Amino acid sequence: MIFYSLTSLIFYIILLFMTGLLFGTAGIPRSAKKDGVLGGLARIKELGLDAMELEFVRGVNMGPDQARLVNIARKELGVRLSVHAPYFINFNAREKYKRTASVNRIMDSARIGALAGATGVVFHAGFYLGDPAKKVYQVIKKEIRPIIQQLKRKKINITLRPELTGKASQFGSLDEVLRLAKELKDISFCFDVSHLHARHAGKYNTAVEYERVIKKIRRSLGVRALSQMHFHLSGIHYTAKGERNHLNLKDSDFNYRDWLKVLKRNQVSGVVICESPNLEDDALLLKKTYMSLK
Ligand SMILES: [Zn+2]
Numbered sequence: 001m002i003f004y005s006l007t008s009l010i011f012y013i014i015l016l017f018m019t020g021l022l023f024g025t026a027g028i029p030r031s032a033k034k035d036g037v038l039g040g041l042a043r044i045k046e047l048g049l050d051a052m053e054l055e056f057v058r059g060v061n062m063g064p065d066q067a068r069l070v071n072i073a074r075k076e077l078g079v080r081l082s083v084h085a086p087y088f089i090n091f092n093a094r095e096k097y098k099r100t101a102s103v104n105r106i107m108d109s110a111r112i113g114a115l116a117g118a119t120g121v122v123f124h125a126g127f128y129l130g131d132p133a134k135k136v137y138q139v140i141k142k143e144i145r146p147i148i149q150q151l152k153r154k155k156i157n158i159t160l161r162p163e164l165t166g167k168a169s170q171f172g173s174l175d176e177v178l179r180l181a182k183e184l185k186d187i188s189f190c191f192d193v194s195h196l197h198a199r200h201a202g203k204y205n206t207a208v209e210y211e212r213v214i215k216k217i218r219r220s221l222g223v224r225a226l227s228q229m230h231f232h233l234s235g236i237h238y239t240a241k242g243e244r245n246h247l248n249l250k251d252s253d254f255n256y257r258d259w260l261k262v263l264k265r266n267q268v269s270g271v272v273i274c275e276s277p278n279l280e281d282d283a284l285l286l287k288k289t290y291m292s293l294k
Pocket of ligand 1: 084122123124163
């Protein structure tokens, strides 16, 4: 991580000493009383939640002026912000113009996200398209490396977080995102724990498996990584091929209670973004469950 200002250094030090998890929604809570991101941030605070992810999934639909206003509101309310980059990203695309468009979509998300005060950009890095996974890993790594350099050059202070994805056809297994974070150093990853469960058709749903995963992260990236985690979580419907669609937690088999217990036991810190269809209801359920754990 590189520090461009004293403020970002201080923020980083605060992060290091911050323990525990923050909870928020993927996008604007459904019960927001006012339109737009500002109404969403106000509702997050009102509900007693802590974070929100800006969903740029169909395109970066925010200009620099609005992003600056969002940052002012975010700071006042004390809400942690992150960004989800557009779905139309594939660093393994055959066509050069598609790869270039993917770079631009990440750069736009990062630029606007940083102006809005977001700490990370989450994205799905690409599809295998029938290529061997080892080859795709190298292709994707080669495409992401210059983006990190571009962000540094332009002094855009935000962490790239390739996401652990839910389908076997999508690049982004736990091993792949961990290896990217380890080898590219200045990036991290988004740990979508429901995707991990769906990608492996129902595995990773017990405390023993969760403990193993935490150990693996600690071994690959060091203990510091566990103090700056970014999670996605929801109920999930899956088949043998992986993710089908998101569900509310009560309609799914996802063992969120044990997952939260393992995070608490291992003193994992960071943000949990809830992607259930009912957004804030499950985000609050997760927060209440976490807070009630001894
Ligand atoms: Zn995602």
